[in-house]
Amino acid sequence: MDRRTFFKASLAGGTALAAGAASCPAQARETHPMPPEAVGLLFDSVLCVGCKACVAACKQANGMPMEFSTKDQYWDTPLDISGKTLNVIKAYRNGNMEAKDREENGFAFIKKSCMHCVDPSCVSACPVSAMRKDAKTGVVTYDKDACIGCRYCVAACPFGVPRFTYDSPTPQISKCQLCIHRHKDGKYAACAEVCPTGATLYGKVSVLREEAKRRLALKPGEKTEFPRGHLRAAEEKALRGAPEGKGEQRRQGWQDDGAQRYPGVAGQYLQHVYGEKEFGGTQMLMLSGVSFQKLGYPDLPPRSDAATSETLQHTLYGGLIAPIAVLGALTFIARRNVKHEDEEGGQHG
Amino acid sequence: MANHTHAPAPLGGSLFTPFTLLLGTLSAIAGVILLYRLFYGLGAVTNLNDGYPWGIWIAYDVVVGSAFACGGYAMALLVYIFNKGQYHPLVRPALLASLFGYTLAGASVIFDLGRWWNFWHIFWPGYAQVNSVMFEVAVCISAYIVVMWIEFAPAFLEKWGLKDVRQKLNKLLFFFIALGVLLPSMHQSSLGSLLVIFGEQIHPLWQSGMLLPLIYLMTAILLGFAVVIFEATLSSTGFRRQLETPVLAPLAKLMYGLLAAYVVVRVLDLLLRGALGSAFAATWQAFWFWVEMACFVVPLATLATDRARRSAGRLFAGAVLLMLGGFLLRINGFLVGYMTGEGWHYFPSLAELMVTVGLIAFEILAYIYIVRNYPVLPAAQPATR
Numbered sequence: 001m002d003r004r005t006f007f008k009a010s011l012a013g014g015t016a017l018a019a020g021a022a023s024c025p026a027q028a029r030e031t032h033p034m035p036p037e038a039v040g041l042l043f044d045s046v047l048c049v050g051c052k053a054c055v056a057a058c059k060q061a062n063g064m065p066m067e068f069s070t071k072d073q074y075w076d077t078p079l080d081i082s083g084k085t086l087n088v089i090k091a092y093r094n095g096n097m098e099a100k101d102r103e104e105n106g107f108a109f110i111k112k113s114c115m116h117c118v119d120p121s122c123v124s125a126c127p128v129s130a131m132r133k134d135a136k137t138g139v140v141t142y143d144k145d146a147c148i149g150c151r152y153c154v155a156a157c158p159f160g161v162p163r164f165t166y167d168s169p170t171p172q173i174s175k176c177q178l179c180i181h182r183h184k185d186g187k188y189a190a191c192a193e194v195c196p197t198g199a200t201l202y203g204k205v206s207v208l209r210e211e212a213k214r215r216l217a218l219k220p221g222e223k224t225e226f227p228r229g230h231l232r233a234a235e236e237k238a239l240r241g242a243p244e245g246k247g248e249q250r251r252q253g254w255q256d257d258g259a260q261r262y263p264g265v266a267g268q269y270l271q272h273v274y275g276e277k278e279f280g281g282t283q284m285l286m287l288s289g290v291s292f293q294k295l296g297y298p299d300l301p302p303r304s305d306a307a308t309s310e311t312l313q314h315t316l317y318g319g320l321i322a323p324i325a326v327l328g329a330l331t332f333i334a335r336r337n338v339k340h341e342d343e344e345g346g347q348h349g
Numbered sequence: 350m351a352n353h354t355h356a357p358a359p360l361g362g363s364l365f366t367p368f369t370l371l372l373g374t375l376s377a378i379a380g381v382i383l384l385y386r387l388f389y390g391l392g393a394v395t396n397l398n399d400g401y402p403w404g405i406w407i408a409y410d411v412v413v414g415s416a417f418a419c420g421g422y423a424m425a426l427l428v429y430i431f432n433k434g435q436y437h438p439l440v441r442p443a444l445l446a447s448l449f450g451y452t453l454a455g456a457s458v459i460f461d462l463g464r465w466w467n468f469w470h471i472f473w474p475g476y477a478q479v480n481s482v483m484f485e486v487a488v489c490i491s492a493y494i495v496v497m498w499i500e501f502a503p504a505f506l507e508k509w510g511l512k513d514v515r516q517k518l519n520k521l522l523f524f525f526i527a528l529g530v531l532l533p534s535m536h537q538s539s540l541g542s543l544l545v546i547f548g549e550q551i552h553p554l555w556q557s558g559m560l561l562p563l564i565y566l567m568t569a570i571l572l573g574f575a576v577v578i579f580e581a582t583l584s585s586t587g588f589r590r591q592l593e594t595p596v597l598a599p600l601a602k603l604m605y606g607l608l609a610a611y612v613v614v615r616v617l618d619l620l621l622r623g624a625l626g627s628a629f630a631a632t633w634q635a636f637w638f639w640v641e642m643a644c645f646v647v648p649l650a651t652l653a654t655d656r657a658r659r660s661a662g663r664l665f666a667g668a669v670l671l672m673l674g675g676f677l678l679r680i681n682g683f684l685v686g687y688m689t690g691e692g693w694h695y696f697p698s699l700a701e702l703m704v705t706v707g708l709i710a711f712e713i714l715a716y717i718y719i720v721r722n723y724p725v726l727p728a729a730q731p732a733t734r
Binding site: 301 | 476477538687
């Protein structure tokens with residue numbers, strides 16, 4: 001075979017592969033939709049007072065160790081999420097920090113914890129199903145008994161959320177799992193439970209999204225009410241009994257955190273619900289007066305990277321059709337050429 | 350070595366030289382560090398952090414290391430698929446180097462895995478997650494390591510005089526050869542696909558999206574050719590044998606064609622994605638991009654003619670540049686161009702570097718041991734000096 005035939009053959013092989021890839025458009029993987037029962041958090045930076053009660057409650061609820069960043073190790077002072085910390089409140093500061101929720105000469109608070117992506121990169125990246133997305137609630141969970149510690153999830157997450165305990169000989173991934181271990185006791189995410197201003201709210205994503213839209217529609221300075229704790233849909237509350245009811249009904253009503261409301265004044269919001277569209281959507285939604293990029297959140301396209309990566313993988317390897325076809329062709333060619341060599345009496349091996 | 354009907358034969362000679370002792374010492378140091386890592390964790394020996402969860406043990410030992418070990422793949426592709434029998438003498442030494450490159454890359458991954466005792470989960474139904482690019486890479490690399498040991502088995506069987514087994518294996522060898530071409534095509538391209546899910550965390554100069562598998566596959570074959578030239582030249586010099594330039598020159602011609610095609614693909618991709626502009630920014634990424642591109646473009650100029658390719662010196666220099674280019678493409682993609690947000694830094698620790706150095710030393714040591722004791726290199730007269 002001369003050089004010309006060599007390149008012809010290469011070209012033919014390449015074209016065959018490309019044609020094979022192009023003929024499988026059914027393999028294209030769209031960004032996953034939001035599970036209808038998805039639960040998550042709504043974080044409102046304007047309501048956050050930076051008290052960090054959520055940071056302490058998260059540590060307690062998840063049995064996470066203290067982390068120190070000061071010389072005298074008096075109290076838990078994490079600077080970022082880490083192998084020891086699943087949730088932090090960070091401060092944005094600019095100039096003389098005159099006003100809250102203002103970009104210039106202002107300051108703001110921002111929560112950092114798992115976004116519970118609708119189509120998470122970590123789940124797509126994980127080779128051993130240690131990262132899973134619950135089909136019903138959409139909570140992204142981690143199973144250390146399955147994990148091999150490859151840290152592909154850490155590298156893949158665009159929010160930098162999964163963290164790893166590098167200092168341990170038996171390390172593991174640390175990430176917020178929305179306190180699913182408390183769900184069976186009728187409890188919900190500890191960060192939302194303790195938040196005094198309702199800056200972090202827990203609830204169904206559909207309900208939270210409505211609440212976020214309601215706030216964005218308010219005029220700055222307008223009087224309103226803010227819910228606190230667990231925000232439930234109106235019809236759900238009705239089933240649980242109204243707070244103005246009597247006896248048992250009234251007690252149930254009071255037990256319902258979703259009924260906790262307090263009067264407040266609408267702040268100045270950017271007209272943007274972060275997480276509604278970003279990356280195919282996230283189950284943590286955020287409102288803010290300061291641009292999200294300034295608060296450390298990336299400007300992401302509506303398509304998830306998992307969809308792109310899996311489209312590529314499925315196109316090349318879907319049903320193992322292409323690899324088997326190529327293997328067949330290679331076997332045929334190799335057999336002919338190895339035989340050819342035998343006849344010549346050449347060495348092979 | 351002009352006469353390529355010469356059968357492979359053991360080189361013989363002493364295994365204890367100052368050079369092999371140095372290699373042995375470096376390997377032992379790496380072994381001690383790895384032992385330490387098992388007891389005290391990755392953080393005790395590496396500079397890894399949550400901004401750079403992958404360091405050189407992945408970016409170099411696996412991604413670059415396995416690409417450097419593509420000589421066996423490239424030669425098998427040439428000899429058995431494109432039926433270019435004249436390169437046959439190059440197959441076995443190339444395969445041997447690949448065998449060690451891959452086996453050690455595979456073994457070193459174990460030490461990089463935080464929860465290494467669970468590594469078998471990748472192959473286990475129920476755990477295995479087939480949508481993961483990592484799954485595909487891990488399974489294909491593992492399978493390829495097994496296939497290469499089978500492909501290389503005739504060398505051992507010859508030495509041990511197991512003719513029957515050898516003949517039986519020879520009858521089936523064509524199938525393993527086919528697998529040995531398919532598997533690296535799959536995982537070498539997938540090593541590029543690993544970056545797809547990193548999305549915008551990879552600098553636009555290296556985030557080629559759907560073209561990543563093609564770019565990594567083309568350079569893997571290119572590196573395979575370059576490494577064969579590099580190793581053939583070194584082993585001719587190191588073992589005082591005649592240079593194999595008559596076989597290498599036409600090989601270089603094929604390599605040159607592939608190189609030209611690669612440069613076209615790479616530049617077109619950058620143009621079409623509108624990423625080339627960022628190459629003119631005053632950033633480290635832009636700087637290393639130009640160094641990387643120079644490593645590919647310079648051989649395009651220096652190896653352009655048949656005459657140039659017959660010069661052993663030029664050929665060697667070209668091969669070294671291409672290896673450097675392939676190295677940079679991968680290090681740039683996985684580390685230099687990996688932007689995970691402000692405040693994160695990574696440069697390998699001395700211990701991390703010593704493990705990588707020790708691994709390379711061990712590969713060379715094992716190669717020397719095998720070619721001195723087993724029939725790998727074509728029997729030839731030593732070059733007269």
